[in-house]
Amino acid sequence: MSAKKYLLSTFSVILFAILAACSAPEEAANEMDEFTFANYDAIVVRHVDLDLDVDFDNKILTGSAELSLEILKPDTNTLILDTRDLAIKAVFTEASGGWQETGFVLEDGGNLMGQSLTIDLPEGAAKVRIEYQTSPGASGLQWLTPEQTAGKEYPFMFSQSQAIHARSWVPIQDTPAVRFTYSATIRTPEALLALMSADQDPYTPRDGEYSFEMPQAIPAYLMAIAVGDLEFQAISDTVGVYAEEYILAAAAEEFSETPMMMEATEALYGPYLWGRYDLLILPPSFPFGGMENPRLTFLTPTVIAGDKSLTSIIAHELAHSWSGNLVTNATWRHAWLNEGFTSYVENRVMEEVYGKDRAVMEQVLGKADLLETIAGFEDPAMSALVMPYGLNDPFEGFTDVPYQKGDLFLRYLEQKFGREKFDTFLRAYFEEFAFGSILSEDFYSYLDENLMSPNPGVVEPEVIRAWIYDPGLLDVAPEPTSDAFTLVSETRAAFLAGEISATELGSEAWITHQWLYFINALPDDMAMELFIDLDTTFDLSVTANAEIAFAWYMKSLQAGYLTVVNPVEEYLIRIGRGKLIYPLYQRLVDLNQRDWALKVYQKARPGYHPIAQARIDAILEL
Ligand SMILES: [Zn+2]
Numbered sequence: 001m002s003a004k005k006y007l008l009s010t011f012s013v014i015l016f017a018i019l020a021a022c023s024a025p026e027e028a029a030n031e032m033d034e035f036t037f038a039n040y041d042a043i044v045v046r047h048v049d050l051d052l053d054v055d056f057d058n059k060i061l062t063g064s065a066e067l068s069l070e071i072l073k074p075d076t077n078t079l080i081l082d083t084r085d086l087a088i089k090a091v092f093t094e095a096s097g098g099w100q101e102t103g104f105v106l107e108d109g110g111n112l113m114g115q116s117l118t119i120d121l122p123e124g125a126a127k128v129r130i131e132y133q134t135s136p137g138a139s140g141l142q143w144l145t146p147e148q149t150a151g152k153e154y155p156f157m158f159s160q161s162q163a164i165h166a167r168s169w170v171p172i173q174d175t176p177a178v179r180f181t182y183s184a185t186i187r188t189p190e191a192l193l194a195l196m197s198a199d200q201d202p203y204t205p206r207d208g209e210y211s212f213e214m215p216q217a218i219p220a221y222l223m224a225i226a227v228g229d230l231e232f233q234a235i236s237d238t239v240g241v242y243a244e245e246y247i248l249a250a251a252a253e254e255f256s257e258t259p260m261m262m263e264a265t266e267a268l269y270g271p272y273l274w275g276r277y278d279l280l281i282l283p284p285s286f287p288f289g290g291m292e293n294p295r296l297t298f299l300t301p302t303v304i305a306g307d308k309s310l311t312s313i314i315a316h317e318l319a320h321s322w323s324g325n326l327v328t329n330a331t332w333r334h335a336w337l338n339e340g341f342t343s344y345v346e347n348r349v350m351e352e353v354y355g356k357d358r359a360v361m362e363q364v365l366g367k368a369d370l371l372e373t374i375a376g377f378e379d380p381a382m383s384a385l386v387m388p389y390g391l392n393d394p395f396e397g398f399t400d401v402p403y404q405k406g407d408l409f410l411r412y413l414e415q416k417f418g419r420e421k422f423d424t425f426l427r428a429y430f431e432e433f434a435f436g437s438i439l440s441e442d443f444y445s446y447l448d449e450n451l452m453s454p455n456p457g458v459v460e461p462e463v464i465r466a467w468i469y470d471p472g473l474l475d476v477a478p479e480p481t482s483d484a485f486t487l488v489s490e491t492r493a494a495f496l497a498g499e500i501s502a503t504e505l506g507s508e509a510w511i512t513h514q515w516l517y518f519i520n521a522l523p524d525d526m527a528m529e530l531f532i533d534l535d536t537t538f539d540l541s542v543t544a545n546a547e548i549a550f551a552w553y554m555k556s557l558q559a560g561y562l563t564v565v566n567p568v569e570e571y572l573i574r575i576g577r578g579k580l581i582y583p584l585y586q587r588l589v590d591l592n593q594r595d596w597a598l599k600v601y602q603k604a605r606p607g608y609h610p611i612a613q614a615r616i617d618a619i620l621e622l
Pocket of ligand 1: 292316320338339342
């Protein structure tokens with residue numbers, strides 16, 4: 001951001017601060033989640049008990065959900081829940097006279113929100129039981145045929161509830177503002193293992209019936225289930241990996257440092273409060289890098305690079321056990337409270353476990369991504385930490401902004417107040433709001449009370465408010481520099497000047513980060529013989545490292561080095577992780593290769609998750 005813009009934004013911030021001084025906290029306290037139908041200001045779900053059959057033939061879950069309720073407003077006589085494409089067969093309520101059937105209305109609220117389920121509550125009703133089944137196209141579930149798994153013998157099913165997809169497999173108050181405990185009985189084909197984001201015994205017999213207890217209260221987006229031909233391998237007494245057999249040993253080896261990460265995070269931010277911590281390696285169609293489902297992180301296999309260079313994702317998902325799962329954004333507009341804090345904690349843990357050099361490399365790459373993302377926004381409001389109202393889907397706001405800008409903000413605070421004071425503050429913050437759902441204004445008040453007021457003059461309140469509420473990036477944002485990357489820059493310059501060839505880069509010990517930094521800054525008009533030199537020397541077009549391959553394809557397509565045939569086609573069909581495939585489809589469209597992209601997509605689409613399908617449908621304007 002230029003100095004001029006900064007002056008302007010400071011001015012508007014001062015104006016805003018004057019207004020905010022009287023209106024913001026009150027407004028914040030009343031902010032309701034715009035992505036739920038639930039009347040959670042009147043009544044809240046406190047416990048969910050699921051009883052579900054997993055029917056692979058019909059690709060549905062069928063059974064019941066029993067919800068225990070707490071009435072907040074005494075005259076409440078309806079319970080409104082979120083659903084999407086659920087077939088509701090019957091609803092019962094429990095009051096003093098036992099269980100009895102009750103009336104309900106399903107009302108369509110459109111593609112994004114799904115259907116509201118309004119249930120009549122007789123006086124004194126404390127529980128409802130909903131008998132239902134999911135639809136084969138449930139947006140939060142992916143059903144894989146045996147052919148779509150590595151083992152080819154058994155089918156696989158897994159959930160992705162964040163942000164608002166839990167409602168497609170459980171009738172629920174699908175808002176991060178409401179927390180509940182849960183229990184479940186899940187019946188599957190006998191050869192398969194069911195797992196949930198709950199307490200589970202890794203050595204439970206495979207008998208087709210599995211029971212779960214989740215004693216800690218969580219929001220709906222952290223409910224998770226997976227069923228497949230899964231094996232378990234322990235990493236320590238309390239940490240282990242579930243995966244299909246083909247990748248189990250490689251995953252356990254790649255993530256063998258997870259217990260060290262756990263120790264480092266606990267030393268910084270207090271005890272891990274969730275019991276076991278296990279990892280579940282999903283098929284390559286999982287649309288995300290990882291999902292922080294409590295006790296059981298869901299992971300893409302694309303981070304198994306063979307050299308532990310992409311393990312920051314474990315630090316990230318583990319960090320969510322404090323930021324996000326323990327202290328949760330109350331609405332998705334404030335997702336930076338989950339993702340910015342988690343990115344910051346992730347980087348601190350990486351520094352503890354792998355040293356400062358690697359942590360700083362990740363900071364540099366993160367900031368470069370953020371600047372590119374911000375430059376690409378048509379609507380500047382998208383670059384504010386607090387997302388604008390009225391997004392088409394909460395996930396539209398899950399750009400680099402909540403992650404990387406949130407991280408920069410917290411590093412700014414760390415630099416200003418000093419690491420020791422900031423660590424103490426953050427530890428106390430996690431304790432203060434543990435198992436709570438909060439808004440940005442709650443954070444601001446806590447920061448003001450515990451760090452700003454006791455240390456007057458260290459930061460200006462209007463600058464802090466600008467960080468949270470203003471678009472763009474302030475000039476005061478930290479500017480990380482990495483010596484390792486400086487060396488890579490020098491090497492790249494020598495290579496581009498023709499002083500050295502690819503064999504002379506000295507890249508033998510480079511980790512993935514250095515490769516990404518090297519490739520991303522190659523000029524688009526680099527001579528073809530240099531592309532050929534790099535590719536023949538390092539086999540970049542066929543590398544098994546999914547992140548390096550992605551960077552290489554993006555650059556090569558732009559430069560016209562790769563004619564659009566394999567290996568991009570093979571890559572797009574094999575991998576379903578959004579971060580690695582959405583930009584490739586977009587680049588093909590931008591390069592007038594939409595027809596070719598469409599042909600590949602027709603082959604790849606059946607293997608993609610519904611979330612990825614919807615996103616790429618939009619990119620290709622289908
Ligand atoms: Zn995250």
